[in-house]
Amino acid sequence: MKGKHQGVQSRLLETNPRALIMPCACHSLNLTLSDMAKSCSKAITFFGVVQRIFILFSSSTKRWQLLLDHVSKMALKSLFNTRWESRIKSVHAIRYQAPELRKALLELKRTSTDDARTKSDALFFGYGT
Secondary structure: OOOOOOHHHHHHHHHHOOOOOOOOOHHHHHHHHHHHHHHHHHHHHHHHHHHHHHHHHHOHHHHHHHHHHOOOOOOOOOOOOOOHHHHHHHHHHHHHOHHHHHHHHHHHHEEEEEEHHHHHHHHHHHHOO
């Protein structure tokens, strides 16, 4: 609905100049939370790590299967910039399955002998030795 000059709001007002445009409170709150998460350095770092863990496993079907072998209840989710709910779901998957996720990361570190970056990321995220 944003966009008084080019968005849906302007098109509705062209059709009916007396139309009353009311911003959705939930959408406004979602935008506020998203903007807050982008302005706090700790939130940026935290959600960056969450996204990197998702990318680490999702970039390979072999790695994704390894994750599914360890984490069975909730799959990791990608973050979307405009949906705060996606951040909650991605954190839930990690929070409630942290020990299983750590085991998957340590196994990934152990089994990825040819890819130094994957091994390094798995070691970093799994805090393994």
